[in-house]
Amino acid sequence: MDKYQGIGVQQQALYNTKFMPVEFSYTKAKLFRSIHSLPLQTSFHNQLTITNKRAAEQNCLTLLQLCDSLPKLTQLHAHIFKLGLRNNPLVLTKFASTSSDLNAIDYASTFLFAADAKTHLYDSFLFNTVIRAYTQPRDSKHNGIYYYKLMLEYGVLANKFTYPFVLKACAGLGDLSLGKTVHGCVLKVGFDDDVHVLNTMVHMYGCCCGGIEFGRKVFDEMPKSDPVSWSAIIGGYARLGMSIEAVGLFRKMQISGVRPDEITMVSVLSACTDLGALELGKWVESYVERENVVNSVELCNALIDMFAKCGDVDKALRLFRNMTERSIVSWTSVIVGMAMHGRGPEAFSLFEEMKGAGVVPDDVAFIGLLNACSHSGLVEEGQQHFYSMTKDFGIVPKIEHYGCMVDLLSRAGLVKEALEFVQKMPIQPNPIIWRTLITACRAHGELNLGESITKELIRNEPMHESNYVLLSNIYAKQFRWERKTKIREVMEKKGMRKIPGSTMIELDNEIYEFVAGDKSHSQYKDIYEMLDEMGRKLKRAGYVPTTSEVLLDIDEQDKEDALNRHSEKLAIAFALLKTPPGTPIRIVKNLRVCGDCHSATKFISKIYNREIVVRDRNRFHHFRDGLCSCKDFW
């Protein structure tokens, strides 16, 4: 009798106090009450037989579905103990498979695999659920691998469901050698004929540095490919920035007769975005409409991102406005889009609108917003948002957020403040932050400071090319040519090369890429004639070449020639030749646009009466009638 009473009291206590968390919504609470009161009580009042134990277990499982965080789980778990259902793996595994709270997953898995737990309970299913649980949250993939290793150690056989989880974990870690090891295991146990396993394998290789060739091999040798396989390989190339290959593969996919779905189209769109290929992107949009591809939120997000980053931010905004359901990514994409086009105030009002709509900004949204401040020179607003991020939203700033702040201060010319900010940062500054600061030093004449920071950086990171380029740029600005030459020698000795600047342009469904002094184009003679004519017209209009941008020790005339052969100018000359008067020109540069090209493009837009849209590494410049939308702030 006592026993039953005891349970009654426990249940009562549970019922009245802790176990009903206030944050449960009404429906959930109602459900909870009904589940909790009826079957459990009946089963316990009828004696604790095996059948009743199962029923109690069932109830616990249902209750577990309502547990979405660690506190709720621990309370329920304590209750399970009291009911004598101790160490029931099923209960906790069920939880691990549905929770997205990393702490709770840790709790469940630690408990399940504690030293005194009974190993005979362990089977593939149990391990699979735990490994899967760890593939969900960010930064926890190594735990998935840990449990896979434990599984092997315990002699539990991995089945065909195990490998997709394990490969996903490898993908998340980007660990190629680990991925290869797992690949070897798959071959050994003979799951290499399973389409799920193979598709995840392609995906895994596509996520690992230097792995895409292996992924391609797996893909090419697959006995049968479906939209998932194609999406995995196209997505792999797109992620790497091998966008031409990604688009080429999409064409092959169409020929092969496999019907692309909405996920394939997202990958194709991200390749278009990378290429800045607006026409191709528009084609994808029409394809999606024509073929009735499912219009998912993610697909729409990808379209918004594409339009914003290929120059048509108004179209991106229209798409955003027409969405019936929006995710945080939709908001962030459109905010970032506005920021890239120098429309800071609109980015801000969208951010406010987002908060008003009840969408809680995450860390990425703040990076976008802080970037908007940076591109528009809004120092105070940026600082306010930076503090509000922690104060109002409890987001701990990451290195990227600090990076945004350094960028914000640097661009505004507040080099000293930026340095002070870096010195006061609670986390170790990374090389990206130092490079931001060095660029600012160079731009705002703090050459000695820039030199000493760069030297320090090179000591810590001797194999990074851009550090040497930065130092050599500082020397060039100080006219210390012998030092500059020495840097170049050091780089050559170490086998490093500066990334060459290149400009892409899309004309008549073709993408052309130019590098400085490029003569590989079949019409190069016409292009160079056009360049010379442009040069003459520009000078007449009052353009003065910014020869200080040339970082070589050559005479003034040679410097002018070098400037005149920059890839941006080649692409513009080509566009002037090939398109009818008045057509807008869109070009995409892989690095930041150079100061001289920026000033020359302003003149070109006026002289030739063209709107010229330039996407550089960081943002957009809209040139019209002799002016640029960035207001010379970039």
Next chain:
DNA sequence: GTAGGGTTAG
């Protein structure tokens, strides 16, 4: 009872 590919920032 358990499985595959996707979007924002850096």
